[in-house]
Structures are given as C-alpha cells and as structure tokens.
Amino acid sequence: MTRIYFAAGARRWADYSTHLPAALAEAGVQAEIVTKAPDPATVDYIVFAPGGDITDFTPFTRARAVLGLWAGVERIVGNRTLTQPLCRMVDQGLTEGMVEWVTGHVLRHHLNLDRWIRGEPGWHQDAPPLARERTVAMLGLGELGAACARTLAGLNFRVLGWSRAPKTLPGIETAHGEAGLQQVLSRAGIVVTLLPATPETENLLDARRLGWLPPGAVVLNPGRGCLIDEAALLAALDAGRLGHATLDVFRTEPLPEDHPFRGHRRVTITPHIAAETRPYSAARVIAENIRRGEAGEPFLHLVDRTRGY
Missing domain, CATH: 3.40.50.720 (NAD(P)-binding Rossmann-like Domain)
Known part of the structure; x- marks a missing residue:
C-alpha cells in the first residue's frame, strides 16, 4: 500500500x-x-x-x-x-480566489470607490472612465496572471501582459524583456504583479521602473513581497507620483505594526489572503x-x- x-x-x-x-x-x-x-x-x-x-x-x-x-x-x-x-x-480554488481579489481591487480603483466610501463632501457627478478606456498591466502570465488577465479583458479593460520570456495569450497584447516592461508600464493606469520570487524578479519594481508609470497610477501586489522595492514605492507614493498601492504580500509577514505602510493614506493592506x-x-x-x-x-x-x- x-x-x-x-x-x-x-x-x-x-x-x-x-x-x-x-x-x-x-x-x-x-x-x-x-x-x-x-x-x-x-x-x-x-x-x-x-x-x-x-x-x-x-x-x-x-x-x-x-x-x-x-x-x-x-x-x-x-x-x-x-x-x-x-x-x-x-x-482551481486558489486561482479563483486570486482572480476575485485582483478583479475586486482593479474595479475599486478604476471606479474610485474610495472617494465615495470616505464620504467626501459635495455632490460630484464626474463619472469614471469606462473599462475600455483604462489600461491594466499584468506582470506575470503564469497560471494566476493569465487567469486574471482573461477576466479583466472580459470586462473590457485594455490588458497588457508582460513576462520575462515570450508568451502569447489569446486576445491579450503581450511583451517581454526589459524593453517590453518599459512599454507596458508606461501605458498602465493600474499594474498588477503576479510573478514568482526569484533572483531575477527581486525588486522588479524599483525606483527607475516605478518612474515609468504614468502619474497617479495604482500598484496592486498579490504576488510576492520581494517584487517591489518598498523604499522606492513609499517615496513614489509620498511624492504623489503614484496614486495608491494595494498590497497583499510583504517582505516580512505578519507586517510589523510600526511599518510605514500601516496607516499610510495611499496604501491598502490585506493580510496575504488573495489566494489561499x-x-x-x-x-x-x-x-x-x-x-x-x-x-x-x-x-x-x-x-x-x-x-x-
């Protein structure tokens, strides 16, 4: 037996x-x-x-x-x-959970729901753009990244996919390598990082590459904590170059109570629950x-x- x-x-x-x-x-x-x-x-x-x-x-x-x-x-x-x-x-259950987390937070930032949840005073009737007018960059086109990209494309977002090696995904514009990464990031209103932790992906989003993003862009990281240079991300947020960061993974978990991410007005933290x-x-x-x-x-x-x- x-x-x-x-x-x-x-x-x-x-x-x-x-x-x-x-x-x-x-x-x-x-x-x-x-x-x-x-x-x-x-x-x-x-x-x-x-x-x-x-x-x-x-x-x-x-x-x-x-x-x-x-x-x-x-x-x-x-x-x-x-x-x-x-x-x-x-x-499949893990994949579904990741798709739901990513889709929920992309829609949250796309529709600027935080503005209404905070209860801003006034009666502002400026509607958000349609999904087809918003570009989302998916960094990583493995099982999870591909599933999220397909779902977002199904909602009419303009999805750009990036991977380290060439990959194709039906209906998704894809790029690879350093030059491809710059092309993808420079067009993205929202960027999602779903790559494995390897020496090659360590600090993939550093100060230089974060600088390629358009002003006000949003970063979502449900992948691995090491994908983002935390100090560079905080500097970009504090300077107002980035609009927001929603983070599910961190270099140290649980995230220390005194970490600068906690309480930051431009950072949302979830406790590593995107894909259980x-x-x-x-x-x-x-x-x-x-x-x-x-x-x-x-x-x-x-x-x-x-x-x-």
Whole structure:
C-alpha cells in the first residue's frame, strides 16, 4: 500500500484529515496517511508546506515526490537536501480566489470607490472612465496572471501582459524583456504583479521602473513581497507620483505594526489572503499527482529548479 507522509504540520492536517482521504479514494488510490515522523525508508510521497515537519529530506530515499500545498516554492526550492521531484500547488480554488481579489481591487480603483466610501463632501457627478478606456498591466502570465488577465479583458479593460520570456495569450497584447516592461508600464493606469520570487524578479519594481508609470497610477501586489522595492514605492507614493498601492504580500509577514505602510493614506493592506489554498480542492490536486506517480505518468506542476518555480 502506498504510504503518504503528511508533513505540513498538525494545524494543516486538521484541515485535510477529511478531504485528503476522500480525494485519494475518489482517485482510486489505496494509501496509508501518516502524520507522525515515520521510518523515512517507508515513505512513498511527502505532502509538505513551509514551516512543516521536515527540513532535511535526505533520509527519504524512497519518496517519489514532494507535493507542496503552496503555489510559491521560494522557501523550499533552495533546500539542497531536497533531491526528489517537487510539485507546487496549482489549484482551481486558489486561482479563483486570486482572480476575485485582483478583479475586486482593479474595479475599486478604476471606479474610485474610495472617494465615495470616505464620504467626501459635495455632490460630484464626474463619472469614471469606462473599462475600455483604462489600461491594466499584468506582470506575470503564469497560471494566476493569465487567469486574471482573461477576466479583466472580459470586462473590457485594455490588458497588457508582460513576462520575462515570450508568451502569447489569446486576445491579450503581450511583451517581454526589459524593453517590453518599459512599454507596458508606461501605458498602465493600474499594474498588477503576479510573478514568482526569484533572483531575477527581486525588486522588479524599483525606483527607475516605478518612474515609468504614468502619474497617479495604482500598484496592486498579490504576488510576492520581494517584487517591489518598498523604499522606492513609499517615496513614489509620498511624492504623489503614484496614486495608491494595494498590497497583499510583504517582505516580512505578519507586517510589523510600526511599518510605514500601516496607516499610510495611499496604501491598502490585506493580510496575504488573495489566494489561499482551499483544502477541499487542493486535496484533489495532491491525490491526482499520487495517482499519476503510481501509474507511471508525469507529475503535474513540476518545479523547474533552474528557474526557481
């Protein structure tokens, strides 16, 4: 019988204890799930999340794959003891959550809803532009970025997509590389960052690139905290060059109480909730990969160690 070590921590097991066995049964996988440190030589698959129960993967010589519960892998991909295939979480529920967060905040800033929520005095009947008159830049065209771009384009926003390497997305104008990034940012009223954390994306939005944005542009970051140079972002906001920043991820989490983002009139903070893994749907992704492993089929969502995601 296949042996699965759920090494993502006791708190997460409380969420998965019903869903994962049910998903395995639905996938036709006969398996034993253990949650306490087993004999490593008996483990076929490891279900893992950062902060879980393993830091050294060396003893797990029989394990066919490490199956992550997070979309991001930057906290594990550099672990030199992890030589087994690593699969990241790509889950429809997670994707839907990200699309809803991004769409909600794009519409909020597009319609200038904060003005009315704050209850500005007076009777101002200047209507916002239509979506087809607003350009949104989507930095990152992976699973999440592509889904958000398609949804926003479906609402008639002019969506520009950017990625580090050439990509095409039907109905979306795309660009790549440094020159493409400048072209995209210089046209964007709203920019969304949905890229993985890698050495190449560290401080992608620095002072120089933030300066490419039109005056009053809005930045949304539900991707990774390291994508933005925080000091440069604060300087642009304080100078009034940027209109607002809505941020879901940060270099330090939880965000310290004395951080300059807190209480800043041009910054909105959400506590890393844009795309949460839902145990019900994530368990099915894990079960499908185990079924594939047992059937000798390729794993889904394998991490490319050279690229870091």
